[in-house]
Amino acid sequence: MITIKEIARQLEVSTTTVSNVIHGKTKEVSPDTIQKVQKFLEEVEYVPNISARNLAQNESKIIGIVLKSRQDRYISLLQDPFVCEMLSGMENAIREAGYFMMIYMSDDIAEIISHISTWNVDGLLLFCMLDDDGIRVTEKYHKPIVFMDTYAEDVLHKYVNIGLDDEKGAYDAVRYLIECGHRKIAFLSDNNIGVDQQRFRGYRRALKEAGIEYSDKNFLMLHTETEEIDRSFQRIARKVSAFTAVFCCSDLFAIQLMNILQDQGIRVPDDISIVGFDDNLYGRLHRPALTTMHQDAEHRGRMAARTLIDLIKGIQPESTQIVMKPHLVIRDTVKRLKE
Amino acid sequence: MITIKEIARQLEVSTTTVSNVIHGKTKEVSPDTIQKVQKFLEEVEYVPNISARNLAQNESKIIGIVLKSRQDRYISLLQDPFVCEMLSGMENAIREAGYFMMIYMSDDIAEIISHISTWNVDGLLLFCMLDDDGIRVTEKYHKPIVFMDTYAEDVLHKYVNIGLDDEKGAYDAVRYLIECGHRKIAFLSDNNIGVDQQRFRGYRRALKEAGIEYSDKNFLMLHTETEEIDRSFQRIARKVSAFTAVFCCSDLFAIQLMNILQDQGIRVPDDISIVGFDDNLYGRLHRPALTTMHQDAEHRGRMAARTLIDLIKGIQPESTQIVMKPHLVIRDTVKRLKE
DNA sequence: TTGTACGCGTTATCAA
DNA sequence: TTGATAACGCGTACAA
Numbered sequence: 001m002i003t004i005k006e007i008a009r010q011l012e013v014s015t016t017t018v019s020n021v022i023h024g025k026t027k028e029v030s031p032d033t034i035q036k037v038q039k040f041l042e043e044v045e046y047v048p049n050i051s052a053r054n055l056a057q058n059e060s061k062i063i064g065i066v067l068k069s070r071q072d073r074y075i076s077l078l079q080d081p082f083v084c085e086m087l088s089g090m091e092n093a094i095r096e097a098g099y100f101m102m103i104y105m106s107d108d109i110a111e112i113i114s115h116i117s118t119w120n121v122d123g124l125l126l127f128c129m130l131d132d133d134g135i136r137v138t139e140k141y142h143k144p145i146v147f148m149d150t151y152a153e154d155v156l157h158k159y160v161n162i163g164l165d166d167e168k169g170a171y172d173a174v175r176y177l178i179e180c181g182h183r184k185i186a187f188l189s190d191n192n193i194g195v196d197q198q199r200f201r202g203y204r205r206a207l208k209e210a211g212i213e214y215s216d217k218n219f220l221m222l223h224t225e226t227e228e229i230d231r232s233f234q235r236i237a238r239k240v241s242a243f244t245a246v247f248c249c250s251d252l253f254a255i256q257l258m259n260i261l262q263d264q265g266i267r268v269p270d271d272i273s274i275v276g277f278d279d280n281l282y283g284r285l286h287r288p289a290l291t292t293m294h295q296d297a298e299h300r301g302r303m304a305a306r307t308l309i310d311l312i313k314g315i316q317p318e319s320t321q322i323v324m325k326p327h328l329v330i331r332d333t334v335k336r337l338k339e
Numbered sequence: 340m341i342t343i344k345e346i347a348r349q350l351e352v353s354t355t356t357v358s359n360v361i362h363g364k365t366k367e368v369s370p371d372t373i374q375k376v377q378k379f380l381e382e383v384e385y386v387p388n389i390s391a392r393n394l395a396q397n398e399s400k401i402i403g404i405v406l407k408s409r410q411d412r413y414i415s416l417l418q419d420p421f422v423c424e425m426l427s428g429m430e431n432a433i434r435e436a437g438y439f440m441m442i443y444m445s446d447d448i449a450e451i452i453s454h455i456s457t458w459n460v461d462g463l464l465l466f467c468m469l470d471d472d473g474i475r476v477t478e479k480y481h482k483p484i485v486f487m488d489t490y491a492e493d494v495l496h497k498y499v500n501i502g503l504d505d506e507k508g509a510y511d512a513v514r515y516l517i518e519c520g521h522r523k524i525a526f527l528s529d530n531n532i533g534v535d536q537q538r539f540r541g542y543r544r545a546l547k548e549a550g551i552e553y554s555d556k557n558f559l560m561l562h563t564e565t566e567e568i569d570r571s572f573q574r575i576a577r578k579v580s581a582f583t584a585v586f587c588c589s590d591l592f593a594i595q596l597m598n599i600l601q602d603q604g605i606r607v608p609d610d611i612s613i614v615g616f617d618d619n620l621y622g623r624l625h626r627p628a629l630t631t632m633h634q635d636a637e638h639r640g641r642m643a644a645r646t647l648i649d650l651i652k653g654i655q656p657e658s659t660q661i662v663m664k665p666h667l668v669i670r671d672t673v674k675r676l677k678e
Numbered sequence: 679t680t681g682t683a684c685g686c687g688t689t690a691t692c693a694a
Numbered sequence: 695t696t697g698a699t700a701a702c703g704c705g706t707a708c709a710a
Contacts, residue, residue, distance in 0.1 A: 001456055001459070001687095003686090003687055003688085004687065004688065004689095005687070005688090008697095013696080013697085014696060014697040014698075015687090015688085015689090015697085015698095016689090016690085016696070016697060016698080017695085017696060017697075019688070019689065019690090020696095023689090029695070029696080030695060030696090033695085033696085045453075047453050047456045047457045048457060048687080048688070049394070049457070049459060049686085049687050049688070050390075050457045050458050050459075050688095051389075051390040051391075051393035051394045051399065051458075051459065051686085051687075051688090052390075052394055052686075052687030052688040052689085052702090053687080053688055053689075054390035054688090054702090055388070055390045055391055055394060055686090055687080055688070055689095055701090055702045055703065055704095056687080056688045056689040056690080056701075056702055057688080057689065057690095057702085058702075060390070075620075076427040076430075076431070076637075078423050078426050078427035078430060079420070079423050079424060079427050079620070079637075081418070081420075084417050084418050084423050085418060087417055088415040088417035088418050091415075091417060091442065091444060092415070095444070095445070100441060100454070100458070101441070101442060102439060102440070102441060103430070103440060103442075105430060105434070106434070114384075114386050115439070117340055117386045118386045118387060118388070118389045119389050119390075119439070120340070120388060120389075120390065255624050256624065258626075259624060259626060262626055281414070281418070281621075282620075282621070282624065285594050285595065285598060285621065285625065286624065286625065286626075287597075287598060287601055287625075287626065298415075298418075340703095342702095342703055342704085343703070343704065343705090344703070344704090347681095352680075352681090353680060353681040353682080354681085354682095354703095354704080354705090355680070355681060355682085355705085355706080356679085356680060356681080358704070358705060358706085359680095362705085367679065367680085368679070368680080369679060369680090372679085372680085387703080387704070388702085388703050388704070390702085390703080390704095391686090391702075391703035391704045391705090392703080392704055392705080393686090393704095394685090394686045394687065394688090394702090394703080394704075395685075395686055395703080395704045395705045395706085396686085396704080396705070397686075679710105680709105680710085681708105681709085681710075682707105682708090682709075682710090683706100683707095683708090683709095684705105684706090684707090684708105685704100685705095685706095686703105686704090686705095687702105688701100688702090689700105689701085689702090690699100690700085690701085691698105691699085691700080691701100692697100692698090692699090692700105693696105693697085693698080693699100694695105694696080694697075694698090
């Protein structure tokens with residue numbers, strides 16, 4: 001890789017001149033020199049050494065994407081369709097803006113923080129984080145951050161968050177079930193914090209509004225550790241007969257549940273109705289096609305990245321709390337019990 | 340971020356001493372000093388500035404992952420389940436080895452090459468590349484490279500390739516179809532180069548061996564541009580009635596085809612049998628569950644990354660051509676026509 | 679055992 | 695209009 005210094009030597013000009021031409025500071029260079037240098041730069045296919053530039057300018061052009069993983073999960077976050085869609089949108093926006101993406105995936109927040117500062121990352125995109133992990137990062141990292149899907153109070157009034165109206169999404173989905181005549185409706189998730197807590201609230205609100213009583217048995221808690229997942233689904237499948245519908249917190253869960261039920265001869269939607277959340281390829285490709293809450297993860301990822309890059313450039317977003325609206329996509333997994 | 344120089348100043352030692360302690364070159368430092376420095380390092384949570392280290396040592400600790408994308412494709416590579424599985428394995432191995440991953444995804448090889456040299460990437464993992472793109476990269480980049488799934492002759496005898504026996508995989512799958520009594524077997528792919536070309540050869544070999552004639556009509560060519568994909572699948576669905584089975588070059592294609600067929604009232608496997616390739620979540624979660632060639636993309640990704648990191652450390656692999664064997668997983672999408 | 683000084687490639691300041 | 699030179703943070707050869 002050729003350096004500025006070497007170019008300067010061969011062209012018998014100074015490094016400053018070369019640097020100026022590279023950066024288009026042409027006011028201070030004679031047309032002749034510009035021509036000469038530019039031609040040479042193209043010939044040798046000069047590319048700057050980013051490490052050197054980072055050192056001199058104290059900016060890295062790296063956007064860090066932080067994914068708090070959990071070792072014991074049955075699939076890696078990179079295999080989760082929702083995460084991938086989001087990443088795909090982020091990657092797109094980051095590349096478009098001339099930045100680079102570095103993914104920091106670990107179950108150890110301290111390690112993540114140390115990596116971030118080692119690389120002197122220009123800005124951070126945080127998601128899939130338990131709430132106080134987000135705060136831990138903000139304590140150590142003092143450059144622009146954009147959160148996705150956080151509900152931590154202490155974060156929300158200080159940082160930008162690109163969220164989704166999860167409460168409303170779940171509410172609408174469950175309301176639809178109720179309109180279809182369902183009253184015994186279960187709630188399926190693998191946790192009850194953050195996003196899924198909001199969805200749970202929406203679920204409860206819809207039930208309450210319809211005068212339907214809630215019992216703890218309605219909450220089907222999935223255990224997604226590698227050794228547990230199958231048994232957990234089996235256990236839940238057994239409980240399901242007490243309900244006429246299940247609201248699932250992700251398309252993936254919905255489909256896995258449907259498969260287990262179908263394998264046992266329980267038909268969807270004839271015997272039980274299912275609603276998912278996300279509307280990704282999995283739901284669209286399943287048969288019967290999944291009725292689900294649509295959210296555009298890719299678009300949201302792209303927005304988050306763009307907002308972050310604006311922030312890095314000193315442009316403040318119009319609002320620090322951006323909340324997108326999901327909408328119901330009715331397909332074939334909910335049975336109408338009454339007209 | 341605190342620097343070595345600052346630490347040295349505060350502790351009233353030299354930067355060399357601090358650096359030596361950091362790197363465990365303890366032979367040359369007195370126990371007292373080591374203690375003192377180490378304690379301080381922990382206190383201030385020292386992290387080295389990687390850019391500076393890169394510059395000084397001419398190594399970046401970055402593994403570049405190159406994905407040649409195509410703008411017009413209906414889904415991003417980051418949403419392709421096969422790619423994600425592979426990436427997931429790579430990410431894992433890279434992190435474990437203390438390296439960092441940078442994904443270079445673009446449809447412009449020249450841009451990718453320039454990014455790679457800008458970052459002074461230590462090693463490269465190449466996949467999803469049309470053959471001569473791989474060569475173009477090797478012409479410009481002269482550090483360790485590991486290919487995945489390349490069949491370019493000029494690459495194979497000079498570089499490490501982690502491949503799959505695609506020919507045999509397709510052969511086995513099609514043989515299985517023939518054993519089940521199928522003779523009118525179509526081949527579905529969106530291209531006929533590299534991996535899929537090999538699969539096509541395996542398909543042809545199995546047909547030939549069974550004395551089944553091949554006609555160009557057997558090759559169902561899918562057009563996966565965003566505006567074409569639906570129409571293309573429709574067109575193929577119409578042609579499918581001439582066959583009793585379809586061998587698909589990916590699980591994703593297989594499932595999309597099955598859905599279109601099922602939506603038109605054509606039953607799988609009763610009216611037509613389908614075999615896929617990859618065995619990823621999509622196939623496993625579909626109903627009827629897909630009969631498909633299994634390959635462990637995650638494992639292959641991990642191996643590729645490990646091999647590359649060995650190469651970077653100067654460790655040569657036992658063999659430069661690693662070819663994994665896929666195996667058939669029989670599920671529910673192939674009908675037995677004879678006993 | 680410890681410290682000085684230099685180089686890595688780039689940018690920025692300031693003098694010529 | 696151009697060119698020296700210092701600075702960024704780290705590692706290391708060599709001197710003390």
